[in-house]
Amino acid sequence: MAESVPVRCPACRREHVYAAPSYPCVCGAPVTPELDRDAVPESLTHHTWDDDWITVRCTACGRRDQWPRPELGCPCGTVLRVPLAQERSGPGDALTEEADAEGESESGVGTGTGMGTGGEPEATASGSGSDADADQGSDLPAPPRPDSRRPRIPLPRAAPTPRPPFKPVTIRTARDAVTAAALYLRWLGYQDIRRANHRPPSGIGLAARGVLAQVDPTLRPASLRDVECLWLTAMTESTGCVYFSLAGYAEDARSVADSLGVPLFVLDLTGTPQPVNSLADELVAAGA
Missing domain, CATH: 3.40.1350 (Trna Endonuclease; Chain: A, domain 1)
Known part of the structure; x- marks a missing residue:
């Protein structure tokens, strides 16, 4: 259940108790933005698409998706934009996350595996092995080289993951x-x-x-x-x-x-x- 935080309207000074709504991730887990208890809410005069949506990370699967920004309507007529805890983090945090993601994607490609882009072992610089013996005039015949043109057997594809049931959001506006x-x-x-x-x-x-x-x-x-x-x-x-x-x-x-x-x-x-x-x-x- 989402945590409730006190929110004071800057126009009429009325205090409310607000809990951010939860939305279903594609993995089925609820996603709830974390609210900032210490920040002061802003009065909203008009909506824009970029400001109305925020990126929130699912704590269950790590997926990042866009969700509606939490808002609260005061009885005095003021629409309050509730501050988020993620907005307190500096730009260095986002850069660190991007760098970690890039490092994960690059960690398994061409690093100490000895494999080329086609999945075959790369040729070594030293002239060892049967090819070197053949070049030095060995009486033993060189072993046949694999035919690179031989068709490869395709690996079976994994069955598509079934989608979880859709979790709707009640339409009022x-x-x-x-x-x-x-x-x-x-x-x-x-x-x-x-x-x-x-x-x-x-x-x-x-x-x-x-x-x-x-x-x-x-x-x-x-x-x-x-x-x-x-x-x-x-x-x-x-x-x-x-x-x-x-x-x-x-x-x-x-x-x-x-x-x-x-x-x-x-x-x-x-x-x-x-x-x-x-x-x-x-x-x-x-x-x-």
């Missing part, structure tokens, strides 16, 4: 709808989820490796134009696309989505996206 869609894309296997560079005609655009998503948190069913605009934008960026709507889709929008290959999902209030067409069912079954 438009921001919750965007968070639910981002969590679902991450659960499907998409990485580096961020806000898209383009601005869709309605809703919020999300982008990840290999997919462009549109989240429509309004109470109006998504129209034919909405689906076509998403598909055209994805075509220009040579990527796939998926649509999340809170209020469903118009009949012609569903028909054109099937013809264009756009998976459609409906967000219920529990935060669980429900497939609308067969393309969405296939995406859920196969993943990213």
